Amino acid sequence: MMKVISVVGYKKSGKTALVSALVRELSGFGAVGTVKHMGEQRLNPEETDTGRHFDAGADMVIGITGSELVSFSRDSNLEDSLDMLCDRGLDFAVVEGFKDSKLPKIALGNLEGVSNVIMRLPENTDIHEELTASLVGMALAQPDRYTLDALIKKIRKNLTIRKVGAIGTFTGIVRELAGEEKTARLEFEKYEPEASKALDKIRDEIKQKEGILEVLIHHKTGVIEAGEDIVYIVIASAHRTELFPALSEAIERVKAEAPIWKKEFTEKEEFWVHDREHT
The missing domain is CATH 3.90.1170.40 (Molybdopterin biosynthesis MoaE subunit)
Structure with missing residues (x-):
């Protein structure tokens, strides 16, 4: 089973700092994965070998270094990404971005037009021990996702x-x-x-x-x-x-x-x- 929570907000609102703090705390309760909305930037450029594989028509490309494994695939979406994390047996997924999703959300600042907001915080909020304990409690209370x-x-x-x-x-x-x-x-x-x-x-x-x-x-x-x-x-x-x-x-x-x-x-x-x- 895996519990999922999302952090949303405008650019430079402190999303990444909050996600990082939440990941650090949740890692004490189990294995944690993250998903981040990267916009339109390309992470697998055409001048790399894996980029050439991808541009040649491969549906999935996996690059392995001495310490990392990175996969690139076509036509994937947020649900596919969460299922991949769940398939790996992770206990938690923390999502940064994807404000249009149906996921339970921690919203930073005056972001409007988002559904299922379970907590609102000021932009670049001070991340202290009491807040992280509250966020962990919210994450633990989320429904279980299974594959x-x-x-x-x-x-x-x-x-x-x-x-x-x-x-x-x-x-x-x-x-x-x-x-x-x-x-x-x-x-x-x-x-x-x-x-x-x-x-x-x-x-x-x-x-x-x-x-x-x-x-x-x-x-x-x-x-x-x-x-x-x-x-x-x-x-x-x-x-x-x-x-x-x-x-x-x-x-x-x-x-x-x-x-x-x-x-x-x-x-x-x-x-x-x-x-x-x-x-």
Whole structure:
């Protein structure tokens, strides 16, 4: 799991200083990654060897020195960058910039037109111990971000891994085409805390089955576009014969027992699926 927080503000407002202070403090709680909006400047110029590789049409170029690894890729965005950090098993991501994102934000100065601001501070604010403690508390309170790779890494770090003979995963995605209907996106809303309690119950009960060593379940909320992931289930078992029935039971129970409502947006209409199934 990874917690994400963003720092936004105008140029020379003290964003980098605040991000650096936050990274220093959060590193005491876990591994930290950062993402910075760099504008239009080019970090991989054409006169370098890696720049020539990139300009020749490579979709991704990785440069390795004696102490650093840097990757350059095409058509990446903020969400891709955060998923890359999460895939690496990092605990925190601190984002500098991207004021138009939906991320929780610490806003510096009188920056307007930004959403999800959880704290406002003066430009070039004095960074003292009390402030950094407050910022760390805010970061720790943010919702967890997961990727499938991050969940698999979590299982591999489990002390029971020496007993594991198989790891199986289930990924539910937004199906775009169903017959002649075309779904543009889905919106999921959890009824909390009951939804989390239901997922924990499913996880705990399946984990009690013979040969099942670990069960992880993550169901996303909010708007999810066609083709994107909705739910991840990762199960570790001693043998493969125990694995597949447990995976099947887990997803069927998530759909049946967890109070997670689904709104569907098609080309013609939008509707809550729960309402339609009970009419």
